[in-house]
Each structure stands twice: as C-alpha cells, then as structure tokens.
Amino acid sequence: MQRTVVLSSRASNESEKPTGPEKTTYTPADDWLWTYQEEPHRTRRQLIIKAHPEVTKLCGPEPLTKYTVAFVVALQFAMALMLRNTPMFSWKFLLTAYVIGGTANQNLFLAIHEISHNLAFKKPTANRLLAIFANLPIGIPYSASFRPYHLTHHKSLGVEGLDVDLPTAVEAVFLNSVLGKAFFTTFQIFFYALRPMVIYRLPFSWIHLLNIIVQVVVDIILIRWAGWNTLWYFLWSSFLAGSLHPCAGHFIAEHYVFEALHEPSPRSSPSDQLPVETYSYYGILNLVTYNVGLHNEHHDFPAIPWTRLWKLREIAAEFYDPLPQHKSWTHVIWQFIWDPKVSLWSRVKRDQQTSKGRKVGAGWTKEELGQ
Template identity: 45%
Template structure:
C-alpha cells in the first residue's frame, strides 16, 4: 500500500498515516473478554514489583558510587553496557507504575515511581504518568497523544543521517515534545518528584563527586538512544505495515523490560502487569498470531534508519471524536 491510498479506513496524507476508524485495542479487548472471560483473573498488581525495583535502584546507585573516581572511558563503557540496561529497566518500571500495577492503592505506586526515578537523574515519573495515560485513552489522536512525533521532527528528519541523529537523541524528543506541544501545569506531585530527585542528585555529588551523578545521567542518555533497549520506543507504534499501528516484540530483552514488548497485549489489557502479559497471548492466540511482531529490537533500529519509506512520519494518527 502506497502513501495516499485508502485501505480499510486508513490513508496517508501530510506524511503521517491517518486512520478514520477507532483505535483497535478497545474492540479487541471486548472480543477477547467475551470469548475468554477468565482473562480478568490476570488483572491486578504485581506484588514482586517493589522488590525488583528496589534491587535495581540500589544496584545502580551503588555502581555510581563505586565509579566516583573512575576514568571517563570506564564510566562510558559501564554506562553503555550495564547502567543503560538498569535505567531503561527503571524507566519501564515507571511505565508499569503509571498503570498502578505494583500496589492496589494508587498513591503507593506514585511514591514507588518517585523512588524508581532516582537513578534516572532527572525527575520524570509523575509527568510521564500524566501524558502516558492520555496515550492509552487517545492513541494517535492529533494534538492529544504526545507519543506521536511533531511536525518539526517530520520536516527535519528526512534521510539516513538525520534519522541516525534522531535515534541518538530520541529520549530528548520523547521527554520534551509534550512540554512544548501540550504543556500541563505542574502540581504538588511534580514538586515532590522534583525535590526528591534534586536531593538525591545533590547527595550523590556531595558524597561521591560529579562522576557518580554523570554515570547515572549518562546511563539514561545512552540507554534511551542508539541502544537495543531503546528500540521499544520505535517498535511499539511506528508503522512498518500500514494495516497495523501497534506491534509486539517477543524477544529475550522482555525479561529486562517488564515485558513491555507485549505491546498489543498491553494496550488491550493495561490493567494486567507485564509479567502476566504472555498469558494473554497463550489464552487467546488467534487474536495475536496473525499480527506482525518482532524478535529483535536491534533489528528494528537498523530497519528504521535504513528504510527510506520509514521515519518519524510513520505513525498512525486520527482526529479527535470531539472535533467531528
């Protein structure tokens, strides 16, 4: 299907793919639950989340402390080959917590998210939840879903070199896009998140020096750029097949990524924690086996950069029903 053609309610115009049907997940959720109501038994928190998050936070902060007087090359190598995996793990733990999947009481999830945020180096857990829940409710809706790249990105990122730079910096685009396009006034929880994070950063510098903090921030930057773990940003919703707007990844890195690779399953059932999403596919395979999916996140980055027909514009968008 070429851009500009119509097929099953999808058209390509202005660079993006435009859908004139509802997002697919609510419909598939209803169909699956009507056939397999036992899936509701998977709903609820992952009671091991607190212990897993605590272990990673302490391990990453401890690693930063141990590297306080290391050379910059060693800090870079440890950050890329070790710390980046830990910080992406924590970023995706924050994603889990944004859906209240560690505790039944929402405020406990928010506090755990602020704790999980500590090794990331910059405050983001509270703000992330605000925008991410809109991504689920209004997937692809123009002007609301801030997961979709901006027109500026589409206009600037048009060739292999630009896409390579974009991949290196995609974490910055992901973080700052909503702040420029759809800023939300901060509340008390953003202030708490900011205060706790700055207190941790200052403490790291005071007790262990600037290199300890630099290691944490470098781990976040490297893990969110040209890195296998960061490929989930691309694999989840970038359209390689015009008939499909959400894609799952079934490779081994799911074990480090809170199984966020099961992304069709996650959008279909956001109340199911990551460690149980594989059961959705096992119970209802006929709903997922026919969908395109991935086995390698590294391959996704290569495909994204090398394929001239793919770029920031390769996203499905739809108009808000309120505007119709």
C-alpha cells in the same frame, strides 16, 4: 474483525482531508497515515473478554515489581559509587554506563511505565511514591509528569494534539533522511522528554513538587558525599538507555508502521490499506524490560501487569498470532534508519475533532488520580 479505515494524502489545509469513510486514497511517504476508525485495542479487548472472560482475573497489582525496582535502584547506586573516581570519558566508565547503566535505567523507565498503571500497589499514592523512588538513578525528575502523558497515550492513541508519543510535523520534515533518522534514534530520549511540553502542558501538582524535591535532594547529597561522577553516571546511563541501545528499540518498534502499504485495488477494502498500528516483540530483551515487548497485549489490557502478559498471550493466542510482530529491536533501529519506506511519518494518526480520545490528568480528578 471488521475495521473501517481512511487514509489521506497530505492536505494543504484541513478542508482537503477526507471527511468520511467513503473516501480512501493512497498515503504518500511524506504524510501521516490518517484514519477515522477507533483505535483497535478497545475493540479487541471486548472481543477477547467475550471469548475468554477468564482473562479479567489477570488484572491487578504485581507484588514482585517493588522488589525488582529496589534491586535495580540499589545496583545503579552501587555502580555509581564504584565509578566515582573513574574518569568520565574513559572506556571503563562509558562501557559500564552503556552495558549496565543503559540496561538498568531502561528497566527503570519501564518500571515507571508499569507503575503508572497502578500495577505495583493497590493504593495510588503508594504507586506514585514508588515511581519517585525508581526515578532516582535516572538523575532528572520525570515520573510524575510521565504518568498523565502516558495514560493519555492509552486513551488517545494516535490522536493529534493529545498523544505525545507521536512525532511532530517539524521532526518528521527535518529528520526525513538517513542522517536525520540516525540523529533521532541517537538522541530520541531528548525528543521524548521535550516533545510533551511543546504539545501541551500539565497542571503542576503536589506529586510533581515532591518528585522534584526528592530528586534534587538526593542528587545534591550524592554529589557532596561521593562527587560529581556519580551523577554523571546516572545521566550517561539515562542518555544511553534511550539512544543506540538494543533495549531502546522498543520506542520505535511499538507504534511505527513497518508494513508496506499498497495502492488500493478494486476488490480491496479500506482495512487492507492500513497495517496494525501496534507491534509486539516476543524476544529475550523482555526479560529486562518488564515484557514491554508484548505491546499489543499491554494496550489491549493495561490493567494486566508485566508478569501476566504472557498468560494473556497464551489464552488469547488466536487474536495475537495473526498480528505482525518484530523479531529484533536492534534490527528495528537499523531498519528505521536505513529503510527509505520507514520514517517519522510512519505513524497512524487520528484527528482530535473526530476521535474519542481524551486528556488524562488535565484536571487531576480523583478518578484520574486513582486509575
């Protein structure tokens, strides 16, 4: 598969960046990996459909999702009630919040991710309401905002100013050290929560209001009925789910570039200089994370639900076998912190003016709300 890639070194102003595919230079460790090619997933999707048209039959809602969400929400409420009289800073409280709560809330983060693609029900409204329900043990309303930001991530992968999954330059500069990266991985849940609002803000809609009202009402009822410890359990579970938790490794594993870049040789092509920008993981933690590890597969076919991604991987194995993959999310966190060649700069970026990305949810059209 042919790819046209351009890498650029840090430029002091926009005019110094390459303006066409004829200019390719080595990218130093203190800048993004700039490319002027289209994101690879659309191209690979078209090639896979051409080679295996049957994969389109895998698309559509998965009924099992709503039952899984109900079970995990019930589990978290049960655990919160069991710990309502346990001191918050006791080993029992924190260990439970890490092992059970962190895993459960990471599962709910990814349930909301799955639901954002309308993969639980056929009707968009039913998916929005299920996402609000899945949000309850997280403690803070965010499901309504997550969806348009995440769909924009798919439509505008790596596009500066649109893809809020990309770190900002401020993050990359100030956290470009072992201690900085350790701080980022420990508190990355806050970066992912606050960064979108810094990059661009969404219009406030009825679903945002409903998300806030339902969450606040449930939080208040829980506190008045069972005490503050129940809410603290939810909040600690959410924090630990996005901190130094094995399942949290997927945040870094998905799109940070871990492959070493090499100086161009006379016989090399531009595509030889830029590794794949999305990585998959096929390990056991997929069992509790809606198979989010199959991330190349997910970006290639966002309309295929979590239960059928393995089937896609099996059908189109010749497309996925050659791609680099991670063996362990825990190792990903360790390598990200300690490897000087990997940092917040290790992301592929596209210029907004030359990309084909677009913002989803900006106008809340019927088309966007129904995706």
